[in-house]
Amino acid sequence: MSITPNLLVFGALAGPAALAAIGVVASKNAVRSALCLVVNFFLLAFLYFTLQAEMLGITQIVVYAGAIMVLFLFVIMLLNLGSLQLFDEKKDIKQPIGIALGVSLAGMLAAVVVPNFMKVDDAKKVLPNYGSPQAVGSFLFTQYTVPFEGVAILLLVGVVGSILLAKRRIS
Amino acid sequence: MVGVPLGAYLALAVFMFCTGAAGVIIRRNPIVIFMCIELMLNAVNLTFLSFARYKFAMVDPSVQEGSRQALAAADRAIGGQMMVVFIMAVAAAEVAVGLGIIMAIYRLRDNIDVDELNLLKS
Numbered sequence: 001m002s003i004t005p006n007l008l009v010f011g012a013l014a015g016p017a018a019l020a021a022i023g024v025v026a027s028k029n030a031v032r033s034a035l036c037l038v039v040n041f042f043l044l045a046f047l048y049f050t051l052q053a054e055m056l057g058i059t060q061i062v063v064y065a066g067a068i069m070v071l072f073l074f075v076i077m078l079l080n081l082g083s084l085q086l087f088d089e090k091k092d093i094k095q096p097i098g099i100a101l102g103v104s105l106a107g108m109l110a111a112v113v114v115p116n117f118m119k120v121d122d123a124k125k126v127l128p129n130y131g132s133p134q135a136v137g138s139f140l141f142t143q144y145t146v147p148f149e150g151v152a153i154l155l156l157v158g159v160v161g162s163i164l165l166a167k168r169r170i171s
Numbered sequence: 172m173v174g175v176p177l178g179a180y181l182a183l184a185v186f187m188f189c190t191g192a193a194g195v196i197i198r199r200n201p202i203v204i205f206m207c208i209e210l211m212l213n214a215v216n217l218t219f220l221s222f223a224r225y226k227f228a229m230v231d232p233s234v235q236e237g238s239r240q241a242l243a244a245a246d247r248a249i250g251g252q253m254m255v256v257f258i259m260a261v262a263a264a265e266v267a268v269g270l271g272i273i274m275a276i277y278r279l280r281d282n283i284d285v286d287e288l289n290l291l292k293s
Binding site: 004005006007009010014017018021022024025030033034037040041044047048050051052053055056059060063064067068071072075076078079094095097098099101102103105106109110113114115116117118119120121122123124125126127130131135136139140143144147151154155157158159161162163164165166 | 172173174175176177178179180181182183185186187188189190191192193194196197198200202203205206207209210213216217220221223224225226228229230244245246248249252253255256257259260261262263264265266267268270271272273274275277283
């Protein structure tokens with residue numbers, strides 16, 4: 001396998017994404033974790049663009065880096081976790097166990113999955129409008145209507161439930 | 172991308188997933204735990220999209236354009252993207268409800284450390 005310009009582009013996107021993923025877990029401050037997660041989501045959106053899933057890349061930026069992260073930061077602000085430093089992470093047995101489990105899980109998965117697909121290169125010729133909004137939308141409203149409506153109901157229930165949880169005082 | 176093997180995307184996805192899994196175990200702040208779950212979901216999304224692109228998106232030259240086989244191929248190719256759309260929607264609902272629960276617990280206890288939450292233990 002040779003170093004191609006595309007591989008360098010991939011490395012420039014994937015390396016910082018991996019670092020940001022570590023930053024989410026490693027940083028003590030919750031706000032800093034959230035900002036690392038925003039960086040990670042943005043870089044993932046660009047990786048989606050490299051996979052020609054343009055519609056989903058834009059959705060990733062709008063939904064994840066926009067809406068969900070605003071929700072996270074809003075809750076951190078409401079709970080005032082940024083300044084309080086409530087969570088001096090205790091050095092206990094959980095930490096080495098978690099790290100060991102993560103590393104061993106990564107090793108096992110990567111050893112099984114990654115070498116098999118190291119030879120698989122991308123197709124030169126891709127289906128026309130593979131990731132375009134038109135294709136995604138037309139499939140969403142024809143073949144995938146039932147799951148689409150199911151997700152719509154789920155989101156409605158989620159909205160009602162979260163309003164209920166936020167309003168009422170649990171006693 | 173041409174020149175980038177599928178394994179490279181999968182390696183990044185594996186790394187992100189395992190970082191998220193380790194973070195769920197290590198961290199005690201429930202908000203950060205939620206962020207780690209989002210990380211894992213996004214790793215899965217990346218896997219879906221890269222397999223969809225590398226395995227199902229190529230044009231088969233023997234299939235005539237507009238034929239039934241071509242339509243079936245387009246159908247297979249779009250499956251991964253559809254899954255990602257639904258995962259995103261479910262993740263949004265999950266975060267909204269989860270953060271609502273965290274807010275409710277915080278109002279009740281003034282403390283959201285997951286190691287000290289034992290309301291269900293009688």
